[in-house]
Amino acid sequence: MKLDFHKDAGKDWTRLTGEAACHPAGDERRRVAIVLDEKVISSPQVDPSVGCQAGLPSGGTQITGSFSAKEARDLALLIKGGALPVPVEIVEQRTVGPTLGAAAIDASAQAALIGAAATALFITFVYRLFGALAAVALAAYGVISYAALVGLGVTLTLPGLAGFVLAIGMAVDANVLVFERAREECQDRPARSLRSALTTGFQKAFSAVADSNITTLLAAGLLFFLGSGPVKGFGVTLAIGVVASMFSALVIARALTEIAAGSRFVSDYRGVNGIARPGSVRTWLTRKDPQLFRKPVRWLVVSTALVAVAVAGIVVRGVDLGVEFTGGRLVEYSTSRPVDVETARSTLADAGFGDAEVTTAGDGDISVRTGKLDNDGEHTLREALATEGGETTKVRDELIGPSLGDELRRNALIALGVAVFVQLAYLAMRFRWTFAVASVVGMVHDVVIVVGAFAWLGRPVDGIFLAALLTVIGYSVNDSVVVFDRVRELWAGNRKTPLATIARRAVLQTVPRTVNTGMGALFILVALAVLGGDSLADFALALLIGIVVGTWSSVFTAVPGALVLERTTGAPPPVPGKASRRARAPRRDPLDNGARV
Known part of the structure; x- marks a missing residue:
């Protein structure tokens, strides 16, 4: 390894090595120690050919030995870097209050409790006893999530709160998916038992619940590992919330509802259990039977017009970047x-x-x-x-300066881009590439419209808005996954039926789930907007716009987009799953022991 010295340092090196050369070879005093932060990192011995007081030439020198090339590079970096740990001196120390004051935090907590209670009452009203049991499971989700956050020592920030809200919506969605599938089973086969219909509902809803939660977990993990600052906090709470929501919906809620379904009283009285009757939304759709996708391009034109209005707002009014992005005074x-x-x-x-x-x-x-x-x-x-x-x-x-600096913004964009790409790859693997691309297009549609709406309203785009936007992306992908899961299931069982007809049936069958899940989320957001104070008003507003637009795009942007893309591909319809091919005979009722009298 070669060392070059600058200016007077070379003279000092010649003097130092000349003094060391006065000692005999092998003597420890013939060594020159290289010290970094009071630690000796190397102590080479002056070559025997160097005479006493002669020293090595001042321009440079070489260090040779039995070290590897990697060790030589590491030593060179240490010598070149110098004293890396820089001493820090406290110039000023101040105690500052939270951005969300105590009153705002109390108001937000009160709004969240009122919104959650309203959501529980709504689910109970729609699904009767089973809805009340789902509300109990939702409360268990809150306890589990809070315990996990406390156990891991997670600091709850506003983006973290956003991840928590998104996970609550997914927990409600999982229960609604199961109950709507059970309603379909009761409607198609009125003679089957309540417990059998409920079990089938859990089985058929599992793929949609799993796919939507896995895509969300992939995004949360990538946001945590690749992002930083508020984006990382969003990923942590979202991942914890998704795992807790799946446990509450697929384990706690299932155990409670199956125990209730085994009761003769609950099974006999249809008005009590909540799933033996089809529901008002499903009944109305069955009676009207709207023809939605005869010309899917029309819906894409409407969505394009909405995006154009949003882009016009961004161009004409401009985006009012908050102080977190621009800095200030x-x-x-x-x-x-x-x-x-x-x-x-x-x-x-x-x-x-x-x-x-x-x-x-x-x-x-x-x-x-x-x-x-x-x-x-x-x-x-x-x-x-x-x-x-x-x-x-x-x-x-x-x-x-800005608290969300260039590096933080760059890391956030990279993390978000990688997360979207991974979700695209997963959806393409689980569904079809056309469905995956249509889902991502719907998500971009939602993001642009929310940003454009804030531009037209003159609201700031700051850290609060960033948290809301990440939540909107999660809702958008989740909605599209649920719809395309039903399209895949129906198309695999009716391979000769035109895809437009299949898509219409799938959308009509999932509309009750979409309405009920959206209403459950809206109760919480309206409570935050009205009771949460000015600090959370923009957060709730962005989520309200995002959920409404996301519901639209999952039906009238993603599905028509997939229909248009399917015209360009010659890929055959999906193959039915093993379960569909294995048993065409009706499944035996769980209460039927097989005996015949």
């Missing part, structure tokens, strides 16, 4: 009267600073972080605070 004030964070937020919002982030700092000071703010704007901001806090003194004023 941080001003801290001391007031003569104490002012709580929520009051300060409300006061600044009334003064035209609705996008400012307000927290506490130090001993009761108010810290305001906002985007571009000139001196006149700062004066207006200070006067607004003075109306509540009395005499207001500026104690700190500085420019700040």
Whole structure:
């Protein structure tokens, strides 16, 4: 390994090696120690050919020995790097309050509880006793998820809360899928027992539940390993929530409902169990039988027009990037009267600073972080605070950089891109490449429309919006998977039927699930929007728009897109599964022991 010295360092090296050369060969004092952070990383001996006080040439030297090429490279990097650990000196230490104040957190928790209770009541109203049992399983999901978060020491941030909300929706969706499949079994075969219909419902819903949860878990894992900051937090809570939701739906809810289905009272009284009757939505669709996909291109034109309106909003109005992306100005004030964070937020919002982030700092000071703010704007901001806090003194004023910097944004985009690609590959493997591409197109459709809606509304695109957008992507993919799972099942059993007819049947059969799942999620989001305070208003608004648009795209964008793509491929229809080929005779009722009298 060759060392080159700069300027006076070469002279010092010559002097040092000359002094070491005065000692005999083999003597420890003939060695020159190379020390890094008070540790000797190498101690080569001066060559015997070097004379005392002569030293090695000042321009450079060589270190030879019985080390490998890798060891030589590592040693070169250590010498070249120098003292890597840099001492850190504390210049300033401050205590700051949370971005979401105590009042906002309490309001959000209250809104979440009210929304969850409304969702439980809605499920109970639709599915009667089985819905109430599903609500019990949903409560168990909440306990399991919270215990996992506490056990792992996860810090719950707003993106983490978004992952939690998405997992709640998937837990509700799994139960709704099972109950709707059981309703179909009761409608198709009225003579079969309730327990048999419920068991078949679990079996037929399993593939849709598994595929939607696996795609979500793949995305959550990639967001965790490749992302950073809030994206990583979203991936952690989403993964925990998905695993807990699958356990609550497929284990706890199944155990409770099968025990109830074994009761003669529950089985005999159709109005009690909740699945022996088809439901009002299914009855209405069966009676109307709308012809949805005679011309699928028309639906694609409507979706394209919606995307064009959203893009126009992005181009004309522009995207108002929040302070997390752009940086801005941080001003801290001391007031003569104490002012709580929520009051300060409300006061600044009334003064035209609705996008400012307000927290506490130090001993009761108010810290305001906002985007571009000139001196006149700062004066207006200070006067607004003075109306509540009395005499207001500026104690700190500085420019700040973005908390979501270039590297964090780049990592988030890379993680999201890889996650979408992996989901595309998985869906192509499990379904067909046409279905996978149509699902991703529907997801992009939803993302663009949500961003465009915020552009038209003039709402900021910040960390809260990022959390909501990740949740919208999860809902969109989940909806498309459920619809295409039914298309695959029906097409495999009716291979000679036109795909447009199959798609129409699949959509009509899954609409009750879509409506009931969407309503369950809307209760929570409306509660967050109305009761959660200003801090979560944009979060709930983005999710409300995303769920409505995602429901539309899973039916009127993804399915027509798949129909158009299928016209370009000559691939045959899917082959029926082994279970479908194995038994064409009706399955024996679980209560039938085979005896005949």
